Amino acid sequence: MINKVIELSEQNLYACYQCGKCSAGCPSVKLMDIMPNQVIRYLQIGKPDKVLQCKTIWICASCYTCSVRCPRGIDLTRVMEAIRLIQLRKNIDYIKVREISEDVLVSVPQIALVAEFRKHTA
Numbered sequence: 001m002i003n004k005v006i007e008l009s010e011q012n013l014y015a016c017y018q019c020g021k022c023s024a025g026c027p028s029v030k031l032m033d034i035m036p037n038q039v040i041r042y043l044q045i046g047k048p049d050k051v052l053q054c055k056t057i058w059i060c061a062s063c064y065t066c067s068v069r070c071p072r073g074i075d076l077t078r079v080m081e082a083i084r085l086i087q088l089r090k091n092i093d094y095i096k097v098r099e100i101s102e103d104v105l106v107s108v109p110q111i112a113l114v115a116e117f118r119k120h121t122a
């Protein structure tokens, strides 16, 4: 699967040397089940299932902090997006509107909801 991620993201994942700077600066890392640098590592060592089943790719806020910090110039934000695309092409929705509580629906800005649906639904 690493070749598909490289093709979609246009990032050379083999350039990653696991320094961890991406994970150290990620504002969402506490909510993730595997760290951003581990996403790349699992792809490098041929364990795509670990990546496809993780919550991390959906927790990622696409904030570009990791991309700015990477000493190897890897845009990890695009890598996360590429993995999400691979999953969404299976036509699975990762959030369902009927399962969102009314409290959330009335309190979250509409633009945030639209962005979430764009990112998490097939």
Ligand code: SF4
Pocket: 015, 016, 017, 018, 019, 020, 021, 022, 023, 036, 037, 040, 069, 070, 071, 072, 073, 074, 076
């Ligand atoms: S900052 Fe770059 S080189 Fe370092 S672990 Fe993250 S992706 Fe790999």
Ligand code: SF4
Pocket: 022, 025, 026, 027, 028, 029, 036, 059, 060, 061, 062, 063, 064, 065, 066, 067, 076, 077, 080
């Ligand atoms: S783009 Fe995603 S993985 Fe990178 S720092 Fe932001 S939330 Fe973390």
